[in-house]
Amino acid sequence: MNMLFTEDQLTLAETVRDYLAGTHGPEVLRRLDADGNRDPAIWQGLVDMGLTGLLVPEAQGGLGLGLVDAALIAAECGRACLAEPLVDTAFVGVPWLVAQGKTDGLGEIVAGTRKVALSHQINPWVADGAGEALTSVDPLRHLSVHIERSRDTSAPGPSTSLGTSDEGDDHLLNLGALMSAAQLVGLADAMLSQAVEYAKIRTQFGQPIGAFQGLKHQLASCSVAIEFAKPVVWRAAQALADGLESAGVHISHAKVAATDAAMLTAETAIQTHGAMGYTYEVDLHFWMKRSWALAGAWGSRAFHLRRVDEAVLGGSLPIGPEHTFA
Amino acid sequence: MQLTYTPEQQAFRAEIRAWMEANVPKEPLVTLECREGYDQHVAWERTLASGNWGMVTWPEAYGGRGLDLIQWLIFEEEYFRAGGPNRANQNGIFLLGPTIMEFGTEEQKQRFLTPMAKGEVIWAQAWSEPGAGSDMAAISSKAVRDGDHYVITGQKTWSSRAAFADWGFGIFRTDPDSKRHKGLTFILFDLNSPGITRRPIRQLHGDTGFAELFFDEVRVPVENCLAGEGEGWNVAMATAGFERGLMLRSPGRFQATAKRLVDLYRQHEAEASPAAREAVMQAWMAAQAYAYNTYAVAAKIMAGGKIGAEASLNKIFWSELDRSMHRTAMQLLGAHAELKRFDDGSVNQWLEGYIFSLSGPIYAGSNEVQRNITAERLLGLPRVGAG
Numbered sequence: 001m002n003m004l005f006t007e008d009q010l011t012l013a014e015t016v017r018d019y020l021a022g023t024h025g026p027e028v029l030r031r032l033d034a035d036g037n038r039d040p041a042i043w044q045g046l047v048d049m050g051l052t053g054l055l056v057p058e059a060q061g062g063l064g065l066g067l068v069d070a071a072l073i074a075a076e077c078g079r080a081c082l083a084e085p086l087v088d089t090a091f092v093g094v095p096w097l098v099a100q101g102k103t104d105g106l107g108e109i110v111a112g113t114r115k116v117a118l119s120h121q122i123n124p125w126v127a128d129g130a131g132e133a134l135t136s137v138d139p140l141r142h143l144s145v146h147i148e149r150s151r152d153t154s155a156p157g158p159s160t161s162l163g164t165s166d167e168g169d170d171h172l173l174n175l176g177a178l179m180s181a182a183q184l185v186g187l188a189d190a191m192l193s194q195a196v197e198y199a200k201i202r203t204q205f206g207q208p209i210g211a212f213q214g215l216k217h218q219l220a221s222c223s224v225a226i227e228f229a230k231p232v233v234w235r236a237a238q239a240l241a242d243g244l245e246s247a248g249v250h251i252s253h254a255k256v257a258a259t260d261a262a263m264l265t266a267e268t269a270i271q272t273h274g275a276m277g278y279t280y281e282v283d284l285h286f287w288m289k290r291s292w293a294l295a296g297a298w299g300s301r302a303f304h305l306r307r308v309d310e311a312v313l314g315g316s317l318p319i320g321p322e323h324t325f326a
Numbered sequence: 327m328q329l330t331y332t333p334e335q336q337a338f339r340a341e342i343r344a345w346m347e348a349n350v351p352k353e354p355l356v357t358l359e360c361r362e363g364y365d366q367h368v369a370w371e372r373t374l375a376s377g378n379w380g381m382v383t384w385p386e387a388y389g390g391r392g393l394d395l396i397q398w399l400i401f402e403e404e405y406f407r408a409g410g411p412n413r414a415n416q417n418g419i420f421l422l423g424p425t426i427m428e429f430g431t432e433e434q435k436q437r438f439l440t441p442m443a444k445g446e447v448i449w450a451q452a453w454s455e456p457g458a459g460s461d462m463a464a465i466s467s468k469a470v471r472d473g474d475h476y477v478i479t480g481q482k483t484w485s486s487r488a489a490f491a492d493w494g495f496g497i498f499r500t501d502p503d504s505k506r507h508k509g510l511t512f513i514l515f516d517l518n519s520p521g522i523t524r525r526p527i528r529q530l531h532g533d534t535g536f537a538e539l540f541f542d543e544v545r546v547p548v549e550n551c552l553a554g555e556g557e558g559w560n561v562a563m564a565t566a567g568f569e570r571g572l573m574l575r576s577p578g579r580f581q582a583t584a585k586r587l588v589d590l591y592r593q594h595e596a597e598a599s600p601a602a603r604e605a606v607m608q609a610w611m612a613a614q615a616y617a618y619n620t621y622a623v624a625a626k627i628m629a630g631g632k633i634g635a636e637a638s639l640n641k642i643f644w645s646e647l648d649r650s651m652h653r654t655a656m657q658l659l660g661a662h663a664e665l666k667r668f669d670d671g672s673v674n675q676w677l678e679g680y681i682f683s684l685s686g687p688i689y690a691g692s693n694e695v696q697r698n699i700t701a702e703r704l705l706g707l708p709r710v711g712a713g
Contacts, residue, residue, distance in 0.1 A: 001621070001625075002328045003618065003622040003624075004625040004629060200707065200708065208707075210708055211709070219701055219705055219707070220700035223700050227639050231619045231622050232615045234622075238327050256611065308607055319610060320407055321402070321404070322404060323581075324621070
């Protein structure tokens with residue numbers, strides 16, 4: 001029993017964080033939003049770090065790491081509001097393909113030449129797929145109503161689809177929900193940081209607005225929500241990695257907790273920014289909109305709450321102090 | 327990350343479970359907040375000690391079992407699974423004990439820890455003063471050095487357990503010219519010392535658990551000072567860290583409440599609102615989240631880390647969780663919520679628990695102060711008010 005990340009895990013996450021902070025700042029989001037002009041070097045950098053092969057077995061040229069490692073990196077992708085399909089391709093698609101024994105295309109995924117769009121009945125549309133387009137509130141999220149099967153494309157953009165998974169494929173649903181939850185805690189962290197930085201520099205009544213308890217207490221409440229959502233996400237990742245029968249319940253718990261933390265933080269962050277927060281100029285909106293999108297993707301809050309409810313009130317999950325890791 | 331128990335840990339769990347099932351009183355004890363209940367709870371402390379379960383993490387030399395924090399968590403889980411009573415000596419074992427372990431001399435450890443673990447000496451805390459509540463650095467009770475004694479004069483209040491306990495601890499101003507956090511010293515004192523007057527305070531529920539303490543030239547030997555003279559603030563902050571960050575409220579307590587709440591919901595499902603159902607789910611989820619976080623904190627400490635300002639997040643979380651779980655129970659109980667005893671004669675533990683839960687966001691540093699600490703020390707927002 002040891003609920004700590006290894007030094008290696010933390011170092012990798014920090015490396016990814018630094019890389020994204022250096023190459024994928026808000027100016028990249030703005031440029032993409034303005035003209036869709038994608039810098040292929042960003043994706044290539046992720047590929048060069050081995051992230052596309054993070055969950056690919058070593059025998060197929062990947063790093064052979066696990067879902068906890070991937071969840072940590074997914075949180076970093078959320079923190080950076082990453083506009084590349086790394087999480088879907090490498091942290092949802094790959095483990096699903098591996099579990100299905102569909103290992104043929106893994107080499108291309110590792111090499112970064114194949115990106116994956118995911119279709120599942122829980123989602124009414126596909127992110128980064130090809131097909132009739134829908135417009136998301138998240139300007140960097142490309143949605144389509146349906147996808148073409150096995151459409152090979154080269155970067156930039158979408159992508160090879162997995163095809164529609166079997167109806168009710170819980171494994172794919174769990175992977176998608178888990179990695180959404182991980183991104184949401186990263187997004188929430190980033191929104192809280194943006195709000196805190198603004199509260200330090202914006203002065204009113206002769207002092208930084210962050211000195212006022214009215215703001216401090218709201219931002220502290222976000223911190224509570226985020227810090228108590230994170231261990232739920234990590235626990236859920238480990239439960240899925242360990243193949244626990246209850247993994248789905250814990251992933252649903254993680255999705256609810258991460259969604260609530262991100263939604264609270266988004267609303268508090270815009271409030272902290274005042275009228276500035278209501279503009280397109282302040283970066284915050286990219287993170288808020290990604291949060292709103294992920295909150296509904298891979299199962300709504302109501303869906304996941306119901307899964308928890310069915311297990312807890314339904315009695316299939318043992319509860320009580322002695323069942324912390326049931 | 328490795329979230330399974332070893333065979334040794336599982337065997338340890340089985341050992342505690344068997345002992346608890348054989349020894350935990352079948353009927354709930356009378357509330358700790360009155361003479362009769364206090365005596366029952368002290369007797370329970372001694373029963374626990376007879377099984378050597380007083381404080382499992384302490385070294386054997388001081389009345390413990392020398393176990394690690396994961397084993398402590400397993401112990402606590404089994405303790406609350408079995409419905410173990412509240413710990414009469416929680417101020418001692420969870421707050422002062424770890425503080426003595428960190429700051430005490432060998433002589434002090436020998437003298438104080440074993441009787442604490444064995445339930446022979448029950449401890450009260452004496453932090454607050456009438457003019458120093460949330461603003462604890464405003465402490466004005468004085469301890470004046472006179473030879474090998476301090477002479478204490480002043481007043482403490484809201485002293486948990488002080489109505490009945492044996493010993494107390496708190497910080498006192500030893501440097502009369504000092505201000506705020508400086509010039510304070512952490513002192514342990516016998517509550518039966520000449521010059522101490524205890525005035526029990528009747529609490530919201532009508533019973534008496536805490537008290538005011540009046541010090542009128544109370545002589546306390548200098549060797550009862552913990553760490554150095556003038557070090558009191560730092561020592562008190564370490565105590566507060568243990569209190570808020572880990573030990574005072576182990577997760578088993580809240581997981582047990584969440585489980586009881588699920589059972590209560592099932593009994594009242596027909597008339598319950600959808601909102602109550604969701605609140606019950608939130609209770610289970612939050613209690614689990616708290617448990618995961620505590621396992622993470624324990625692992626961090628075992629790896630050589632320390633509890634920092636994040637202890638404030640912890641305190642906010644458990645205190646508001648406890649209040650919200652009991653509020654939900656009161657809603658589910660409807661007209662029965664007001665009954666002190668149900669029709670079958672059993673005590674309405676939900677009502678008692680709800681009333682007690684209202685003190686959670688106040689004691690151990692109010693949640694407003696915890697949110698200030700979070701904002702200033704974790705998030706880095708500017709400080710306000712007196713430093």
